[in-house]
Amino acid sequence: MRALVIDDSRAMRRIVTRLLQDLGFVTDEAGDGAEALALLEAGTTYDLACIDWNMPVMDGLSFVYAVRERREWRGITLMMVTTESEHDQIVRALAAGAHEYLIKPFTPDALKGKLDMLGLVPARENA
Amino acid sequence: MSVSAETFGYVADLVRTQSAIQLAPGKEYLVESRLMPLAREKGLMGPSAVDAYVRDLRRNLDRSELTRVVEALTTNETSWFRDSSPFTALRQNVVPTLRAQHHGTLRIWSAACSTGQEPYSIAMSLLESGESRFSVLATDLSSAVLAQARRAEYSQLEMNRGLPAPMLVRYFVRSGAGWAVKDELRRLVTFAQHNLLQPPPTGGPFDVVFLRNVLIYFDAATKRDILARVRRAMRPGAFLVLGAAESMVGIDDAWERVATTSGSVYRVPGGIS
Numbered sequence: 001m002r003a004l005v006i007d008d009s010r011a012m013r014r015i016v017t018r019l020l021q022d023l024g025f026v027t028d029e030a031g032d033g034a035e036a037l038a039l040l041e042a043g044t045t046y047d048l049a050c051i052d053w054n055m056p057v058m059d060g061l062s063f064v065y066a067v068r069e070r071r072e073w074r075g076i077t078l079m080m081v082t083t084e085s086e087h088d089q090i091v092r093a094l095a096a097g098a099h100e101y102l103i104k105p106f107t108p109d110a111l112k113g114k115l116d117m118l119g120l121v122p123a124r125e126n127a
Numbered sequence: 128m129s130v131s132a133e134t135f136g137y138v139a140d141l142v143r144t145q146s147a148i149q150l151a152p153g154k155e156y157l158v159e160s161r162l163m164p165l166a167r168e169k170g171l172m173g174p175s176a177v178d179a180y181v182r183d184l185r186r187n188l189d190r191s192e193l194t195r196v197v198e199a200l201t202t203n204e205t206s207w208f209r210d211s212s213p214f215t216a217l218r219q220n221v222v223p224t225l226r227a228q229h230h231g232t233l234r235i236w237s238a239a240c241s242t243g244q245e246p247y248s249i250a251m252s253l254l255e256s257g258e259s260r261f262s263v264l265a266t267d268l269s270s271a272v273l274a275q276a277r278r279a280e281y282s283q284l285e286m287n288r289g290l291p292a293p294m295l296v297r298y299f300v301r302s303g304a305g306w307a308v309k310d311e312l313r314r315l316v317t318f319a320q321h322n323l324l325q326p327p328p329t330g331g332p333f334d335v336v337f338l339r340n341v342l343i344y345f346d347a348a349t350k351r352d353i354l355a356r357v358r359r360a361m362r363p364g365a366f367l368v369l370g371a372a373e374s375m376v377g378i379d380d381a382w383e384r385v386a387t388t389s390g391s392v393y394r395v396p397g398g399i400s
Contacts (some may be wrong), residue, residue: 012147032330043190087299090292090295091296093292098292100291104147105147106147106208108145108197108198108201109148109198110288113288117289
């Protein structure tokens with residue numbers, strides 16, 4: 001399975017990327033929503049996108065809207081991974097089409113739990 | 128007995144860089160208690176076993192061992208919809224079967240409920256499947272965990288564990304730095320202190336009992352006693368849910384195994400199927 005990690009913080013991208021790789025994902029990274037869209041436009045297929053909210057150029061919510069507009073990207077599971085934690089922000093993200101919402105900081109088992117819930121468990125899993 | 132400042136500093140740094148979780152000073156006990164089993168596995172014993180374990184860890188920097196350390200310090204056994212399959216079984220199999228028997232209030236007992244995630248998850252599952260006539264009695268031995276369960280307030284870290292985002296927005300509101308269970312969910316769950324070695328709590332007979340990951344703490348004879356007492360508090364045809372890795376095999380054969388569900392679900396004989 002292939003995942004796209006979208007966050008303007010390189011440290012946070014590294015953390016999420018490493019956790020996903022440990023679970024067996026192949027990963028790519030993007031520093032904002034526009035970079036991420038460029039990867040999708042280039043034809044790379046993803047099973048999962050982990051999306052920060054606040055980013056320069058294009059924020060996470062706009063990215064979610066953009067992805068949900070395109071029929072061919074319907075198979076991508078969209079999970080917000082953000083410090084934004086107000087009730088109506090979560091409502092807005094879900095209404096925009098995000099499937100899940102993980103609030104930073106989070107523990108590795110919380111990320112794994114969300115992926116299990118979404119049925120995103122790569123065949124290969126490191127012990 | 129505690130870990131050295133050097134050990135704590137290294138482990139706190141490792142956890143922060145790998146998971147963004149901060150281990151505040153004062154959490155030395157957590158480092159010691161969570162890493163002690165890993166130290167023992169390496170044959171390290173005595174009061175400074177964890178210090179020795181971390182010294183080896185820093186020398187070898189084995190990636191999978193580093194991952195185990197981070198997981199040991201950040202994993203908490205208490206989560207929403209823990210193991211998920213009992214809650215699927217509840218919706219898809221248990222409740223429809225019970226509803227074929229009676230239409231009154233379904234009485235559910237969540238035994239050893241800890242800080243409340245299990246009883247609230249049961250109530251959310253039933254509400255989501257359209258059930259409204261039910262009550263959940265949740266018991267634990269510890270008054271400390273019951274106090275938190277009754278407060279019904281959870282930290283951000285606790286909310287991330289196993290709770291689907293749509294359920295979070297439906298059943299919780301922000302409360303300070305964390306979240307609180309909405310009243311509509313809260314009023315469906317009653318908490319009481321109870322020791323499984325004592326007679327069953329009032330509020331039965333129960334249609335469903337969740338007794339997960341608690342029998343493991345008792346010897347075979349005590350397990351049999353507990354199961355016999357629990358069974359007396361249940362209706363004929365009622366369902367018992369054990370932990371995912373738990374089984375009745377060799378302990379008590381007075382129960383029917385429910386084969387159509389995943390996980391360890393048993394039934395008191397005498398129900399209509």
